[in-house]
């Protein structure tokens with residue numbers, strides 16, 4: 001095959017792969033940068049919590065996109081998103097992507113809901129099958145502290161329960177960035193400015209975990 005045809009074929013295959021996986025990667029691979037997979041929870045038919053017309057999947061995605069944009073200015077990390085649009089990705093494929101791209105850690109973004117409207121605040125979760133000395137707990141502590149610091153939200157602490165994050169051996173956490181059932185928090189979580197604050201907090205937590213200021 002002529003060289004040009006091979007090139008065209010490679011480009012088409014690349015675009016097809018991109019279309020199939022739909023994950024979003026920084027355009028410039030940074031030498032020495034640590035790859036981090038960030039997941040916006042839910043998507044498409046799976047809206048997650050829906051409160052007063054606010055869908056969790058949209059809040060999660062908006063924060064993930066802010067995080068992706070902020071990380072472009074951070075040479076130490078390269079963020080890969082499991083989804084960059086309103087689409088559903090199987091849980092096994094979300095964590096599978098982290099193993100596939102050789103990520104140093106996996107972080108999933110969610111928003112919470114409760115029958116009690118008075119409950120507001122941030123929680124970071126670790127899968128309960130992890131041993132107490134698993135680095136996921138340190139990652140969770142750093143992210144929790146940084147998000148609370150960046151947003152001024154109530155600190156509901158690091159928690160543990162059985163999660164799909166058990167599917168990977170990488171340090172993995174799930175951040176519940178706030179309660180959609182808490183009216184004030186719901187209002188904040190739909191504001192782009194606040195979403196960016198949350199994203200900045202998550203990024204700072206990741207950097208602290210990786211050993212930076």
Ligand SMILES: [Zn+2]
Pocket residue numbers: 041042048049056110111
């Ligand atoms: Zn969720």
